[in-house]
Amino acid sequence: MQNSGTQIFSWTLGRRAAATVLGAIALGWLANSCRTTPVQTGNSEKPTVVATNTILADLTQQVGGEAIALVSILKPGDDPHVYEPVPLDTQRLEDADLILYNGYNLEPGLIRLAESVGVRGRRVAVGEVVPPLELAEEGSTVPDPHVWGDAQNAIHMVNAIRDELIRLSPEDAATFTQNAADLVATLERLDGWITQQIQTIPPSQRQLVTTHDAFQYYARAYGLTVLGTLIGISTEEQPSAQTLQRLADAVKAANVPAIFAETAINPRLINTVAEEAGVPLADAELYADSIGGPGSGADSYIDMMVANTRAIARNLGGTPGDWP
Structure with a gap:
């Protein structure tokens, strides 16, 4: 899993004169500074996907594999409810080609930041593909964001991640589809295993x-x-x-x-x-x-x-x- 906002660039240089090489590099830098969508051909740059929390990051990495450059804003052990964004998070969100967040106000600080900065990538509330439980809080009800507690809900999230990655990088659709199918099969086994353990x-x-x-x-x-x-x-x-x-x-x-x-x-x-x-x-x-x-x-x-x-x-x- 990639844990920084640095994107991965692949350069293939033939045998050219030094001046030509330098010129190509300069033109490449200029093109990347102006680009608004990732180039998705051959061995060129991987699309950058930002996940706001570690659970989403793990599921996304398992579906995306080596076809994406994944950035997880939160680290293991971080609490998304109280996380306060840092300046680097603004850059990560602005540079992302796709932003995956849980939704249902799990990560309020990052949701506010994503809504306020000039992001160019598509924003998707992955957890909101699951109809929420409504819990009482301060005289009203609010959606419970902890949807991944049910492994069947995690399957819905994986399928949503797969679909968004295919939309982002269609030429990798076969990879994303197979990775998601493998993960869903494991999640189905997990669901049955948990039931058996609790019944003891x-x-x-x-x-x-x-x-x-x-x-x-x-x-x-x-x-x-x-x-x-x-x-x-x-x-x-x-x-x-x-x-x-x-x-x-x-x-x-x-x-x-x-x-x-x-x-x-x-x-x-x-x-x-x-x-x-x-x-x-x-x-x-x-x-x-x-x-x-x-x-x-x-x-x-x-x-x-x-x-x-x-x-x-x-x-x-x-x-x-x-x-x-």
Whole structure:
């Protein structure tokens, strides 16, 4: 995966005089400085695709492969809810031939930036191909952006990415189509595997308590109940002392085996809930809004879902098996 805004240029130079070479380079630089769409012939420049978060970046890389130059704005562990764009992000968005973002206000800072700068690339809210769950928030309802929690939704996202890449680079359609088909087949297996692991949890213990409300799609798809969360959809929220106490009381009353911290959020407050309720904090944190870094065992969307499922099943009293 390419993690910088630098585009890849391929130059093939024959045996020419030095002056001719320099002239060709100068003309090439001028053409690229004025170009508004990528040249898509032969071994020329790959189209640049910007993904706003790590989950989208991973799925896009698996579909696009070597045919695209991928830039992921967020790094593993970054929280898209609270990410504040930096000046380099403006350049990345302006230079992109295609911008893929989740939508449903998952990455508000980057969405505002993309709407305000002079982007030339097509902008696509990939997560919005999925009809959202509507969650109550401050007296109204808002769409839940965490659509990837259901592997079937991830399949819809992969198909949308495939279609956008084909639109961007039609001559690579066969590559994108095959890569997407391979990934969809794996996601179908993942979907069935997750269901099997959650079913090993005793029915009365299939209750999930997490730091923020990011697992509704997962719970609905795989037979869990979200008993409660410390904060709502966005990690920007700050829970009150009353919220902490209400959640602790609910956890204690439901006899939940364990509750879960998340990798991108300070565990201090959810640990307070665990202590108040007299239940353990799970032995592994969940990946909610980002894949893990290299060596984490969760450094792809699929590995993230496997790691979360194994942690949930194990800590709620199930007996998860290995991912094949």
